[in-house]
Amino acid sequence: MTLQKNNLHAITIYDVAREAGVSDATVSRVFNNKEGVKEATRAKVLNAAQKLGYVVNLQARSLAGGKTNVIGLLIPGLDNGYVVEIVRGVDQELARVDYELMVYTTHRKGNDEASYLQYVANGLTEGILLVVPLLSAEFLRALDEIGYPYVLIDAVDDTGRSFSVNVTNWEGAYKATEYLIQLGHRRIGFITGILELSSTKARYDGYLTALKDYDIPIDQALIAKGDFGKNSGYLATQHLLNLANRPTAIFSSNDVMALGAMDAIREVGLRIPEDISIIGFDDVPEAVSAYPKLTTVHQPLEEMGRVGVKLLMEQFENPDTPSKHITLATRLIIRDSCQPLNRE
Amino acid sequence: MTLQKNNLHAITIYDVAREAGVSDATVSRVFNNKEGVKEATRAKVLNAAQKLGYVVNLQARSLAGGKTNVIGLLIPGLDNGYVVEIVRGVDQELARVDYELMVYTTHRKGNDEASYLQYVANGLTEGILLVVPLLSAEFLRALDEIGYPYVLIDAVDDTGRSFSVNVTNWEGAYKATEYLIQLGHRRIGFITGILELSSTKARYDGYLTALKDYDIPIDQALIAKGDFGKNSGYLATQHLLNLANRPTAIFSSNDVMALGAMDAIREVGLRIPEDISIIGFDDVPEAVSAYPKLTTVHQPLEEMGRVGVKLLMEQFENPDTPSKHITLATRLIIRDSCQPLNRE
């Protein structure tokens, strides 16, 4: 009735124990690499296990207080190349530390943070990586209270007690804007991201500061709202292009919107970068597929994923490790979508 | 000592039972939607659980013979947009059926099929989705033997006993080639995929058949080997372009290689589609980001993922369901990378 699983699990530590002529506890010791097992015994057990094709039952181990070697990863979804890159980094590091991965997507649960907690509470995972930009302080406090290990990836730490990784958003945006300025541009359009996010604010601020530093007056008309989606980049750009005095360059808060912007630009018959320069942020794979190849601010997405895992492992090894915040550097990747301003 | 997890699991069915004034068995019945619980009792239990913040422990449930509501997904990695699309479809359907997802990547284990079996045997997942093109018959037989539910996504079924989903590769390739022919092209280059895969062979065969049907002689020089990687598309195209009598159109066995091909074409100063037309296969998101937007053969990747999950669910519901093979249709998506042959 419970079919498969039981046939499969015909082989338990008891079977191995019998085959090896030892007790089940000894088998357990061997498989958990505990000290104090005679080499000969260990070999006997390993042999028996091999012969029977024994595989540990993670459920049982976990239930008995052992570890599952599984971590959770909560992401909005796979719709964005940005997230995929992070997941890839996570996967890489997981291979090194020999952990497995449960992937939870928030869109499956909506915005219901309480239900995210179930993922944490169901006993499957030892810790969780959070790639969710907007998490309430209550949610994080709940995790803190039960002492459940977690790491915020590219999200803010309101509590000050979280382990987290993020990047130099402000500096990246500053450099991107500065680059455009140095190419001679003065009318530089800006497409924002979702304003609630701290990364968005930091990029926005980097843009503003660069302008100020170079004594370029800030023109609110050149600042268009976006939401990180391709279409919002398209729309924002249409708006910018319709301006009486339109920008000669556009800095988009992410690559996906920059791609939308490129569509809008071409649609009105303008050339990139001859007529208008465009620069993005993220450096997702599509940035290279685009034509012209998109100049952008590189975020070390994969590395963020890797670092996230490492921070989780640190917490596993020592539950009392004080929280740690890591900031990774962004850098400008110059490709083909920008050029010096044509002065007619 | 076993720290967090235990604090977390302060609330068990016993706590709920006490709070509700019933036995633990009754609580279990309620949470498994079993018949024969008085409505009033059910309400009492639900209330108590709600109040205490009870969350089922999947480990314990599974160990006791219940279900985990978790499935496994074995993929090569997240490096390819193709795989990501499938995963997205899986995720969508999972949300509907309320299952969770363990993601296993083969590159973590190398080509060691035996170790994939551990994923199956560790008791965590109820079934597994295989997005691995080259799986030995032995491996599948092992799964069959223990009666473990699995579904092959876009992979061959050597045993004839597998549940599987794939697409009309042959027809797609035929139509793509035919489209090029109808645009007037006669020298049509072809970039193959990994020759060992049945999908690759089908696409190759579709190409050849279309040429034959239209009485176009097959020129081996126009057929270049690729491996589905971007760089191989680039290299293959360089080769094709160096031919004395170079092709006027190229059909690439996937989009990623087509993107590489576009780079190679532009590098020698040729224009797309004016000088040379290019068509891909897959319809990954990058196909639209590319410029010109890539004409390609659409594979319903997300749907493959969704159907895969459905086939798994069918097996859960009825372990005796005879195996089923589903083929989804591909279709030609005409965008901007092809045009009628210029006859000088």
Add this chain to the structure above:
DNA sequence: ATGAAAGCGCTAACAA
């Protein structure tokens, strides 16, 4: 309709 009791496969004291 509900409760009592046994056991899923494993780990972790405690003995020996």
Add this chain to the structure above:
DNA sequence: TTGTTAGCGCTTTCAT
């Protein structure tokens, strides 16, 4: 160094 004994939290007969 090894074995014995108790659970971990849950589901599932079998009683009641």
